[in-house]
Amino acid sequence: MTLRIYVVDNGGQWTHREWRMLRYLKVDTKIVPNTTPLEQLDVDGLVLSGGAPRISGEGIPMGESAHYVEDASFPILGICLGCQFIAQQLGGTAVSATTAEFGKTECIVDDPNELLAGLPSRFTVWESHNDEIVQLPPDLALLAHSENCGVQAIAHRRRPLFGTQFHPEVEHTEHGREIFENFLRVCRG
Amino acid sequence: MFDAVEFEQEATAALREQLDGPAVIALSGGVDSTVAAVLAHKAAPTALTAVFVDTGYMRKDESARIRAMLEPLGMQLRIVDAAARFYAQLAGVTDPEVKRKRIGATFIEVFAAVAAEIDAKVLVQGTIAPDWIESGGGLRDTIKSHHNVGGLPADLGRLRLVEPLRDLYKDEVRTLARHLKLPNAERQPFPGPGLAIRVLGEATPKRTATVREAVAIVEEEFEAAAGRKEMELPWQYFAALLPVRTVGVHGDLRAYGEVIVVRAVQSLDGMTAAYSKIPHSVLERISIRITNSLRHDVNRVVFDVTNKPPGTIEWE
Numbered sequence: 001m002t003l004r005i006y007v008v009d010n011g012g013q014w015t016h017r018e019w020r021m022l023r024y025l026k027v028d029t030k031i032v033p034n035t036t037p038l039e040q041l042d043v044d045g046l047v048l049s050g051g052a053p054r055i056s057g058e059g060i061p062m063g064e065s066a067h068y069v070e071d072a073s074f075p076i077l078g079i080c081l082g083c084q085f086i087a088q089q090l091g092g093t094a095v096s097a098t099t100a101e102f103g104k105t106e107c108i109v110d111d112p113n114e115l116l117a118g119l120p121s122r123f124t125v126w127e128s129h130n131d132e133i134v135q136l137p138p139d140l141a142l143l144a145h146s147e148n149c150g151v152q153a154i155a156h157r158r159r160p161l162f163g164t165q166f167h168p169e170v171e172h173t174e175h176g177r178e179i180f181e182n183f184l185r186v187c188r189g
Numbered sequence: 190m191f192d193a194v195e196f197e198q199e200a201t202a203a204l205r206e207q208l209d210g211p212a213v214i215a216l217s218g219g220v221d222s223t224v225a226a227v228l229a230h231k232a233a234p235t236a237l238t239a240v241f242v243d244t245g246y247m248r249k250d251e252s253a254r255i256r257a258m259l260e261p262l263g264m265q266l267r268i269v270d271a272a273a274r275f276y277a278q279l280a281g282v283t284d285p286e287v288k289r290k291r292i293g294a295t296f297i298e299v300f301a302a303v304a305a306e307i308d309a310k311v312l313v314q315g316t317i318a319p320d321w322i323e324s325g326g327g328l329r330d331t332i333k334s335h336h337n338v339g340g341l342p343a344d345l346g347r348l349r350l351v352e353p354l355r356d357l358y359k360d361e362v363r364t365l366a367r368h369l370k371l372p373n374a375e376r377q378p379f380p381g382p383g384l385a386i387r388v389l390g391e392a393t394p395k396r397t398a399t400v401r402e403a404v405a406i407v408e409e410e411f412e413a414a415a416g417r418k419e420m421e422l423p424w425q426y427f428a429a430l431l432p433v434r435t436v437g438v439h440g441d442l443r444a445y446g447e448v449i450v451v452r453a454v455q456s457l458d459g460m461t462a463a464y465s466k467i468p469h470s471v472l473e474r475i476s477i478r479i480t481n482s483l484r485h486d487v488n489r490v491v492f493d494v495t496n497k498p499p500g501t502i503e504w505e
Contacts (some may be wrong), residue, residue, distance in 0.1 A: 011328025016318050017460055020358070024190055034328075052330040061328060102499035104463070126461055128498045171457040172496075 003044045003187055004028040008036070010051030010062065010081055013128070018047050018079065018169040020182050034063030038071060045075045045187035048082030048168070055084040055131045057093045065089075075160035075186045077115075080129055087154060090161075091137035099148040107166055109144045113155045115162045115182050116143055123174040125152070125166035132165065136183035147187030160186050191361045192366035197228065200353045203226065203450070204232035207351045212238040212311035213304045214264075215296065215337070217256030217381060220366050220373050222315030223257035223262075225353055227369050229313045236311075238451050239264045240303050240370035242296060246383030246397060253313050258372055261345025269299050278391050279385060283432075285505035286334055288392065292382045293340020297348075304348055307444040316352040317362060317381065319459050323501075336381040358458035377445040377501075378459065386505040390432030396447075399486045403428035403449045406478045414471045423453040428479070429485070429504045437480075437488035449479050454502055 005027050007018045015031060022029040032041075034048075045088060046068060053060040059108055069089045080088040084094040107125040109116050126145075133151040136142060143153035146166075152162045162183065168176035213225045216239040226239050241259065243252045252268075259266055278291040300312055314337050324339030325331030334340045354362060359378060366374035385392040387400050407428045415422035428449050437444035451472065452466035475491040493500070 009328065011323055011330070013332065014330070014460060015324055015329075016356070017458070051328055053328065103461075103496035126498075170461045170464060172461045 001027065002028050002186060004042070005045040005187060006041060006043050007047045007049055008034045008065065008082075009149045010034050010065070011053060012050035012080065014169050015049040015051070018049055020167045021177065022036055022047070022072055025177070025180060025184060027184065034061075034065050035062055036064060038064060038067045041068075041072075043074055045077070045183065046072065048076060048078040048085065049183070050080030050082060050128070053081060054096075055059045055081060055088060063150070075183065077078065077183045078161075078163035079167060079169065080165060081131075081171045083154060083165050085183070086132055086161055086163045087133045087151070088142060090139055090156075092133055092140060093135040094131050094133045097130060097132040097149065099129050101146065101149055102123055103127065105146045105166065106149075107144050107152050109153075111141060111143050113141065113143050113184055114119070115155055115164075115179060116153060117182055119175050119178060124172070125168075125174070126170050126172045126180065127166050129165060162186075190365055193365045196357075196365060197368065200228050204229055204351070204353055208236065208313075210311065211236045211238070211307045212351070213237075213300050213309045213348075214306070214482060215300055215315070216241050216259065216266075216312040216314065217315075217379075218251070219315070219379055220359070220371070220375070220376055221317050221354060221362050221374055223259075223371055224362050224366050224369065225313055225315035225359075227262065227371065228262060228353055230262070237265060238267055238303060238307055238309070239299055240269060241269045242299050243268065243270045244271055244275045244292070244383050245394070246384070246385040246392065248379070248408075249401055256502070260315065260428060271295065271299050274298075276394055281391060283390050284387060286331075288385055288505065289334045289336055289340045289382055292366055292385060293334065294335040294342050296336060296340075296381075297342055298451060300499070301346055301348060310347055310349055311351050312348045313353070315350045315354055315356050317354050317359065319482040322460075325348060333505070338369045340382075353376055356426070356474065357458070359442070360457045367408070375494060380503055385504055387427060387429040389504060396430055396482050396486075398449075400428060400430040400449075401482055402483055403430065403479050403487070406449055406482070407475055410471060410475045410478070411467075414468070420468055420471060421465075422452035424456040424462070424466075425502055426453040426465070428452070435489045439484060444488045446484075446486055448489045448491060449476060449483075449487050450491050450493050450504070452493045452504070454497065456497075456502070462502050464496055467492070469475065
């Protein structure tokens with residue numbers, strides 16, 4: 001069975017790169033606007049892309065994303081802004097980062113969970129974020145951190161919701177394809 | 190993985206539908222536009238005119254090299270020398286976005302004039318994914334207006350755009366170019382606005398000549414060092430001229446000239462890039478050659494150690 005996983009576009013530089021990663025993994029995929037109603041998403045999983053909007057700003061244009069995070073029955077992987085949004089929507093806090101991270105960073109795994117399963121305990125990831133999660137709600141588990149950012153990866157304790165602050169879709173991130181493969185495994189159920 | 194055979198079939202089938210009359214192909218000699226042109230030529234060979242524009246912002250000997258490369262491809266080829274027009278459009282311009290938009294608009298004027306002559310209503314471009322991604326729109330911020338997307342005027346008049354490579358990145362276009370046996374499959378990326386965006390500040394003919402020579406030195410030295418196995422050839426490598434003057438000493442006399450920055454990156458798709466770890470002996474040779482041969486204009490050379498992000502590959 002071919003998996004169908006769409007990419008929700010929040011205006012990221014690498015949204016299309018997420019689409020390419022999914023295509024290379026033989027997934028039936030397309031990029032959809034974040035205003036797409038949840039009822040129209042007949043999918044096995046969803047990727048919430050990063051984007052230019054700042055989570056620390058007012059009235060950010062996240063469209064229907066809150067609805068996806070609250071009500072979707074399928075797995076969701078939030079990346080960068082998408083990850084921050086999941087945490088904030090579920091009661092956590094994301095603010096302007098004390099130290100922003102751009103480009104190369106080392107990701108340190110605290111709890112591999114399903115998302116980071118099979119990966120080394122430390123690996124190189126690439127980042128591009130001005131904001132960061134500073135507090136997780138009780139429902140979200142911390143999977144990884146970096147020197148300058150306390151939350152690099154998250155997973156919901158009961159639902160198939162995941163997030164990475166770093167960008168597993170870009171070429172310079174190590175093990176990015178494996179992270180997507182792990183997410184696909186969850187989507188396959 | 191990317192399947193060049195499948196892509197070629199799908200793209201030429203789509204192009205046969207889209208090219209329903211005479212069309213102009215924007216052809217820079219780079220791998221993207223050459224692949225787009227060859228696909229279009231395969232789909233509808235009789236009604237196409239490929240247009241190569243010499244903007245005056247080309248690299249050393251580039252126009253002649255490109256002409257020699259393009260002629261054997263068997264397309265109807267038109268070469269337009271528009272250097273004076275481009276220089277006039279960029280006189281007094283220092284803002285990189287204004288530069289890019291004026292360049293985009295001037296390209297379109299040239300293509301529209303040829304289109305009018307041959308009654309074409311379609312313009313084929315080799316636009317690839319990073320071009321429209323970085324040009325922004327909607328929720329996406331404008332990082333830089335690529336001349337073939339964000340640099341286009343809002344109204345293209347009677348011209349309709351056809352862009353067969355919109356969803357591809359450079360590595361995929363190269364795979365396609367190798368499959369099509371094109372001679373420029375491995376050519377390093379060169380931006381559409383050319384040297385105009387490697388001259389920070391006003392891109393006058395004189396400052397452009399300076400950066401042209403510096404770019405040639407960087408290319409020669411890196412390619413020679415890679416040939417001697419002293420280093421791997423970077424994905425993209427060039428020089429840019431900075432509008433900053435610094436003090437130096439030339440033969441007991443005070444010198445006060447501008448700065449050349451050397452940039453070299455390793456990348457796959459241009460969307461992330463790591464600065465290349467170039468041996469100091471190679472950088473030193475480049476520094477000596479540039480500061481000696483361009484002594485009237487340049488007296489300092491620096492090397493850029495910024496990744497993308499936060500930098501972009503080009504400086505503007």
